[in-house]
Amino acid sequence: MDDQTPPNPPSPPAPAGxxxxxxxxxxxxxxxxxGPQVIHEDLDLDVYRGExxxxxxxxxxxxxxxxRTIIGLQQPAAGSVEIFGRDRLTLNADEEHTARRNWGVLFQDGALFSSLTVAQNIQVPLREYFDLSQDLLDQIASYKLAMVGLSPEAGPKYPSELSGGMRKRAGLARALALDPEILLLDEPTAGLDPIGAANFDQLLADLSRALELTVFLVTHDLDTLHTVCDRVAVLAERRVLAVGTLAELLQFDHPWVRDYFRGPRARAAGITIP
Ligand SMILES: Nc1ncnc2c1ncn2[C@@H]1O[C@H](COP(=O)(O)OP(=O)(O)OP(=O)(O)O)[C@@H](O)[C@H]1O
Structure with missing residues (x-):
């Protein structure tokens, strides 16, 4: 760490209550x-179960x-990543394979396989972990589609035949295929119109409550932060600069945080200083 880098803030307290x-x-x-570019340095963060x-x-x-670091696609130069108390950087290949069932990921563009139908996409992780009949795989795919608000007619379609919003939902259905406890999403509302984005937010809030998910949600969407997030972590200066409820972050005195949470777009999203 260079001399200019302030120390990490103390570990954040558990959510109120x-x-x-x-x-x-x-x-x-x-x-x-x-290479020479340092992205994170001595970064700490806790994500609580169910938030x-x-x-x-x-x-x-x-x-x-x-x-990507959390799910193992990026190997950090230093540090530890614990999922429910187990350091995933120390798992052997079998343990890693088992652990991967515990999380589902929705990447920015949905990351569906373009040569597979939506139903087949949802079935990819199921085939990897279970030996199920095609009939059962089809039933599970229909069930997952219904969960994310897609009709059974979406199942035989290819990703290119879906709207952007439907692709996100299909990606979410695939992320939920293995009934994970943790869901990670990378800018799920990017590229959606405001109504589509609001509907996706509502879906996420409903699903996370019903399925008791822990959700790590990368977003630029101030409406999403305001309507669905229990807490917000701010990444800046190569670490988690601040983490807390929106009300707490509104009191945080840092130029980027101030501009982000108190700017005109934040006000338009209904974020106001208490
Ligand atoms: N595989 C890679 N090789 C080299 N540099 C990378 C790689 N992946 C990411 N980076 C660099 O790491 C930095 C952080 O990238 P990252 O995609 O995490 O940013 P972000 O905060 O998600 O940005 P955005 O909000 O624009 O999506 C960027 O400068 C990017 O160029």
Whole structure:
């Protein structure tokens, strides 16, 4: 760490009212670099079981890299990633395979396989983990489609035949295929019109409650932060600069945080200083 870098803030307290809230994802001392470019340095973050944590930060601050670090697509240069108390960087291949069932991911563009139908996309993770009959696979795909508000007619369609909003929902259905406890989403409302985005937010809020999901949600969408997130983490200066409820962040005195949460777009989203 260079001399200019302020120390990490103390570990954030558990959410109000949650006595000894269980930590679902614990990141400690995470450092990520690409060549000389340092993205994260000694980054700490706790995501509590059952919460929806919004992750914000300027473009290029490392939100997606952090998501990839949690799921193992990015190997950090230093630090630990604990999922429900187990350091996933120390798991062997079998343990890693089992652990991966515990989370579902929705990447920015939905990341569906374009050569597979929506139903086949949902069935990919199911085939990887279970030996099920085609009939059962089809039933599960229909059930997952219904869960995300898509009709059974979407099942035989190819991703290119869906609207952007439907593709996001299909991606969500695939992320939920294995009934994960943790859901990670990278800018799920990007590219959706305001009504589509609001509908997706509502779906996410309903599903996370019904399925008791822990949600790590990378977003630039102030409406999403306001309507669905329990807490928000701000990524800046290569670490988690602040984490708390929106009301707490509104009191946080830092130029980027102030501009982001108190600007005209924040006011338009209904975020106001209490
Ligand atoms: N595989 C990679 N190789 C080299 N550099 C990378 C790689 N992945 C990400 N980066 C760099 O890491 C930095 C953080 O990228 P990241 O995608 O995490 O930003 P972000 O905060 O998600 O941005 P945005 O809000 O624009 O999506 C960027 O400067 C990016 O160029």
């Amino acid at each position: 949650a006595e000894a809230a269980e930590v679902a994802i614990r990141l400690r001392g995470i450092t990520n670099r690409f 929806i944590l919004g992750v914000v930060g300027a473009s290029g601050s490392g939100k997606s890299v952090l998501l």
